[in-house]
Amino acid sequence: MKAIVGKKLGMTQTFEESGRCVGLTVVEATPGVVVRVNSGEGGDSAGAIQVGFFETDPLKLNRPDAGQFKNLPGKKAGYKVLREFRVADAGQYKVGQEITVEQFAAGDLVDVQGRSIGKGWAGTIKRHNFARGPMTHGSKNKREPGSIGMSATPSRVHKGKRMAGQMGNKTATVQRLAVYKVDPEKNLIFIIGGVPGSRNGVVTIKETVKPRRAEA
Amino acid sequence: MNTIELFERAHEKPEMPQFGAGDTVRVHVKIKEGEKTRVQVFEGVVLGIRNRGHRGSFRVRKVSYGVGVERIFPFYSPNVEKVEVVSHGRVRRAKIYYLRKRRGKAARIREKRMQ
Numbered sequence: 001m002k003a004i005v006g007k008k009l010g011m012t013q014t015f016e017e018s019g020r021c022v023g024l025t026v027v028e029a030t031p032g033v034v035v036r037v038n039s040g041e042g043g044d045s046a047g048a049i050q051v052g053f054f055e056t057d058p059l060k061l062n063r064p065d066a067g068q069f070k071n072l073p074g075k076k077a078g079y080k081v082l083r084e085f086r087v088a089d090a091g092q093y094k095v096g097q098e099i100t101v102e103q104f105a106a107g108d109l110v111d112v113q114g115r116s117i118g119k120g121w122a123g124t125i126k127r128h129n130f131a132r133g134p135m136t137h138g139s140k141n142k143r144e145p146g147s148i149g150m151s152a153t154p155s156r157v158h159k160g161k162r163m164a165g166q167m168g169n170k171t172a173t174v175q176r177l178a179v180y181k182v183d184p185e186k187n188l189i190f191i192i193g194g195v196p197g198s199r200n201g202v203v204t205i206k207e208t209v210k211p212r213r214a215e216a
Numbered sequence: 217m218n219t220i221e222l223f224e225r226a227h228e229k230p231e232m233p234q235f236g237a238g239d240t241v242r243v244h245v246k247i248k249e250g251e252k253t254r255v256q257v258f259e260g261v262v263l264g265i266r267n268r269g270h271r272g273s274f275r276v277r278k279v280s281y282g283v284g285v286e287r288i289f290p291f292y293s294p295n296v297e298k299v300e301v302v303s304h305g306r307v308r309r310a311k312i313y314y315l316r317k318r319r320g321k322a323a324r325i326r327e328k329r330m331q
Binding site: 010190 | 290
């Protein structure tokens with residue numbers, strides 16, 4: 001299982017040989033460190049590793065978080081983000097081992113998870129693409145949702161009725177994005193297409209769960 | 217300089233003459249037909265330049281058999297082989313979109329005197 005956590009730097013573009021223009025998201029993923037290999041005993045999820053990303057001073061973390069990194073070999077370090085990944089071969093990983101961008105190569109298909117940009121409490125027009133009413137001619141139905149159901153039968157609103165509410169600022173995943181290029185020196189991954197979240201947002205890049213059929 | 221700028225600067229800057237809105241240019245475009253590629257010339261008036269560094273482009277308009285045709289060419293596109301400036305036009309704004317509403321005599325642009 002290939003996986004890494006990085007910081008979205010922003011987007012740019014480049015041209016393919018054919019002259020087609022492709023939009024690229026640039027993600028900086030400094031090496032992460034295996035913090036723990038799960039044993040699978042006592043309620044521990046087996047076949048998983050815990051990896052820390054974004055090195056920082058352990059004094060900047062709270063005690064419970066800093067304690068997770070106490071047993072790391074070498075220098076004292078803390079990590080801002082701790083993630084658990086399911087792996088088929090947990091036995092192959094050792095505590096202290098580095099997880100780098102080099103596991104990915106150009107052409108790999110990946111799923112990218114991030115926290116989408118928050119739009120706040122949004123109405124139905126923005127949130128669910130409802131149509132707007134007329135803005136003039138005495139209209140009192142400018143941005144209203146309209147009817148939300150029937151009358152005495154059923155005397156209630158259907159579950160899942162699309163209404164106004166919080167939009168964005170929730171975890172979103174984009175599946176099957178292609179890796180354009182990997183720069184191991186600068187710890188960069190170039191991904192074709194957009195990725196959830198703002199600039200400087202934390203994104204998790206994983207091998208896709210939907211590979212091409214021939215590869216599966 | 218940030219990482220994205222560095223990546224963009226790594227692209228080779230294509231050689232381009234100086235031109236701006238109102239100038240008439242001949243853009244040599246590579247066109248792929250099946251296996252073969254050939255070069256077609258698109259000649260028209262530059263409506264404006266979109267300055268975005270590596271992502272910049274320019275817009276060219278011509279009237280072809282009575283129909284207005286506009287094309288947008290990215291400066292860094294490998295399909296743009298060459299740009300020739302035919303003449304420099306004297307216009308007072310950076311984007312001359314008003315040209316779209318004009319036909320015939322009204323769509324003329326005065327030539328700029330260059331030293």
